[in-house]
Amino acid sequence: MDTAVADRVLARVDRDALVDLASRGYQVELQEVEPDRLQAIATLPGAGGGPRLMFNGHTDINSLARGWTRDPFTPWVEGDRLYGHGVQNMKGGLATMIQAAEAIRQAGVRLRGDLVLACVVGETQGGEGTHHLLERGHRTDMAVLTEPYGLGHLVTLHGGIxxxxxxxxxxxxxxxxxxxxxxxxxxxxxxxxxxxxxxxxxxxxxxxxxxxxxxxxxxxxxxxxxxxxxxxxxxxxxxxxxxxxxxxxxxxxxxxxxxxxxxxxxxxxxxxxxxxxxxIPPPAFFKGRRRLVMEPVDVPRDSPIVQAVARHHQAVTGRPPAVIGALLPMSYSAGDSSWLWKAGIPCLHYGPAGGFLETGPGGSYILISEMEACAKVLALTALDVCGIAA
Missing domain, CATH: 3.30.70.360 (Alpha-Beta Plaits)
Known part of the structure; x- marks a missing residue:
């Protein structure tokens, strides 16, 4: 990879940026998964000839926990922590993947392959949003899901649900x-x-x-x-x-x-x-039920996407990944990677965290430093996987 191009992209990772993707050259599609239930798929189009990469994150969040000492719907910052309902699982991951794409675009770099940002619904209902987008042709060659498992954890193995x-x-x-x-x-x-x-x-x-x-x-x-x-x-x-x-x-x-x-x-x-x-599935009487079966995921650790993220994680943080494989107890559950892997798309979970899915008293938070570092890793991964157009 051209290190000068990489440096130019990393310099554009801006933790304070607010982006309107439709006005910035992205091809944005709003998909109606159910009546009045929309999800956004934004594609940064490549020049052609390179692999397509997806960054995937879900917009549905956990139910509101008790114990908040401030308004959970008004985010605030204390030191390196960004607090707010849903910021960890997983608004922070969504912001991180968008920021990675924006760093590439703002640096004036044209990728060869498309970079797809999938902001999906229905992860807690069995991955309905990711299943929907795959059914409608949004298939890529590889994918990274920015679930809040913490930097250094490249999660390639999950059980099914x-x-x-x-x-x-x-x-x-x-x-x-x-x-x-x-x-x-x-x-x-x-x-x-x-x-x-x-x-x-x-x-x-x-x-x-x-x-x-x-x-x-x-x-x-x-x-x-x-x-x-x-x-x-x-x-x-x-x-x-x-x-x-x-x-x-x-x-x-x-x-x-x-x-x-x-x-x-x-x-x-x-x-x-x-x-x-x-x-199977449980009847419609039980609203909020998981309507789809999520199959187990076991992506080979030598897959190009896994190796690319591992390589760029070490380049950005100066440390090798702490985990490549299962991360317990999270790997006892499942996520949207189930549908991607079932569709034949090599993928892994890699995203910023605050306190490993913390939802207890005091509120949910995410570490800003992890978001920034993760955005850099994702940007470098996109350059590597999609390729840089001449």
């Missing part, structure tokens, strides 16, 4: 004739206990030793398909739990369901009054 509903069915009736009823809630208590004894079929992974794992995240029971809750004299005939399964590379949804059925069928053999059903 499956959300499913399990329903139990009963026979309703008044408490005065309870002997003629079957309580769906009581049957579900047996199901929940049985789920703790499920033996999954899998091949262990040394970097993800605690997977697979299962959590019963919520439960509701009542009468009828709307779970009527205001009739306590009546026995509930429907109960539903939402189950979160985090699983390993090599496991499949079909295999996981078979493992669950094996245990629940054994329970039903011992109790013929048990009637259950597994539903």
């Amino acid at each position: 499956l959300h499913l509903a399990i329903h139990t069915y009963g026979v309703t009736g008044h408490i005065s004739q309870i002997e003629k009823t079957v309580s769906a809630v009581l049957k579900m208590t047996d199901v929940v206990q049985a789920l703790q004894q499920v033996r999954f079929t899998f091949r262990p992974h040394a970097e993800l030793p605690a997977l697979p794992r299962l959590n019963v995240g919520s439960i509701i029971g009542g009468r009828g398909e709307r779970y009527v809750l205001v009739e306590p004299p009546y026995v509930p005939d429907l109960c539903t739990i939402i189950v979160d399964v985090h699983f390993l590379p090599g496991q499949t949804v079909e295999g996981i369901v078979l493992d669950l059925r094996r245990r629940l069928d054994a329970l039903r053999d011992a109790d013929p009054t048990l009637r259950y059903e597994i539903e």
